[in-house]
Structure formats: structure tokens, C-alpha cells
Amino acid sequence: MTEIVKERRLGSPAVRAFVALGVTVALTAAAILVLGQAAYDWVKAVHVIAVIAWMAGMLYLPRLFVYHANAVAGSELSETFKIMEYRLMTIIMNPAMIVAWVLGLWLAYQAGWFSSGWFHAKLALVLALSGMHGLLSVASRRFAEDRNTKSSRYWRMMNEVPTVLMIGIVVLVIVKPF
Numbered sequence: 698m699t700e701i702v703k704e705r706r707l708g709s710p711a712v713r714a715f716v717a718l719g720v721t722v723a724l725t726a727a728a729i730l731v732l733g734q735a736a737y738d739w740v741k742a743v744h745v746i747a748v749i750a751w752m753a754g755m756l757y758l759p760r761l762f763v764y765h766a767n768a769v770a771g772s773e774l775s776e777t778f779k780i781m782e783y784r785l786m787t788i789i790m791n792p793a794m795i796v797a798w799v800l801g802l803w804l805a806y807q808a809g810w811f812s813s814g815w816f817h818a819k820l821a822l823v824l825a826l827s828g829m830h831g832l833l834s835v836a837s838r839r840f841a842e843d844r845n846t847k848s849s850r851y852w853r854m855m856n857e858v859p860t861v862l863m864i865g866i867v868v869l870v871i872v873k874p875f
């Protein structure tokens with residue numbers, strides 16, 4: 698049995714990731730209760746930390762796919778890529794995306810950003826980023842089953858999508874142009 702199949706059965710990285718997620722949400726809830734008004738800045742700090750972790754994965758995973766697409770199925774290299782991709786997705790990217798969404802929506806609700814134009818535009822780009830996350834998740838499963846059909850050139854191009862979205866999102870939230 699390959700290590701990745703064993704891990705999927707035991708679900709240990711996923712369990713650890715969701716424990717970390719629970720701890721983050723509990724600590725944030727405690728900060729909100731204890732700090733009152735000052736909680737907004739603390740929650741924003743945790744939101745940005747989660748976004749950095751999410752983006753690290755969004756930029757690195759397609760890069761792994763670029764090399765994995767050229768690796769021979771069943772080779773030691775291909776099996777190593779499978780473990781790296783699975784762990785990146787379950788331990789880092791999934792929990793980080795959930796924390797970024799939950800805290801981002803809380804911030805918007807608290808400050809009343811739901812009626813601002815820049816926030817609507819940011820939300821559209823973040824939804825596109827989340828769609829890209831879903832696409833990478835499906836691709837990671839296909840790679841794990843040796844069923845990837847996309848070329849290394851395709852993944853090289855896909856690698857640019859999160860970068861472009863990230864630039865738009867950061868400009869919108871910092872400059873708030875409209």
C-alpha cells in the first residue's frame with residue numbers, strides 16, 4: 698500500500714488540519730469576546746496570516762504539477778509528488794482557505810463593507826480564486842490516481858492565474874478605489 702493511500706485511510710493530516718482550524722476559530726472567538734472593539738484589528742491580522750498560507754499553496758501547487766506532469770507514472774519521483782501535493786492541500790490550503798473566508802466575512806459584516814463597490818469586486822476575485830482552488834483540488838486527486846491528462850505547459854500557464862487574482866485583490870482591499 699502506498700503511503701498516500703495509507704494517509705488517506707487514516708486521515709491523520711486532515712484530522713490535524715481540522716484540529717488546527719478549530720483552535721484558530723476558538724481563539725478568534727475568545728479574542729472577540731475579551732477584546733471587544735479592538736478585536737477587529739486582531740481578526741484582520743489572523744485573516745492576513747491565513748491568506749498568506751493559502752496563497753503560498755495556490756502558487757506552489759501548480760508549480761509542483763508542472764514537474765509532476767513530466768514524471769513517469771509509478772516512479773519514485775511521481776509518488777513523492779503525490780505525497781507533497783496531498784499534504785499541501787489538506788494540511789495548509791484547505792484550512793487556510795476556510796479561515797480566510799470565515800474571518801473575511803466577519804470583518805465585512807462588522808465594518809459594513811457589504812455595501813461598498815471595492816468589496817463586491819474583491820468578492821468576485823476571491824470567488825474566482827476559490828474556483829481555482831477547487832480546480833487544483835480535483836487535479837491533485839487525478840494526479841494521485843495517475844490520471845492527469847494536462848501538459849506541463851498547461852500547468853505553467855495555470856500557475857499565473859492565482860498571481861493575477863492576488864494582485865487585483867490586494868489593490869482593491871488596500872486602495873479601495875471605488
Ligand code: HEM
Pocket residue numbers: 741744745748752797798800801802804805806808810823826863866867870871
Ligand atoms: C476569502 C474571502 C475574503 C473575504 C470575505 C475578505 C474580506 C476582507 C475584509 C472585509 C477585510 C477588512 C478590510 C478593511 O478593514 O479595510 C480584509 C482585509 C484584508 N484582506 Fe481579505 N478577504 C478575503 C480574502 C482575501 C484574499 C484572498 C486576500 C489576498 C490575496 C486578502 C487580502 C487582504 C488584506 C491584505 C487585508 C488587509 C487590508 C488592510 O488592512 O488595509 N483577503 N479582507
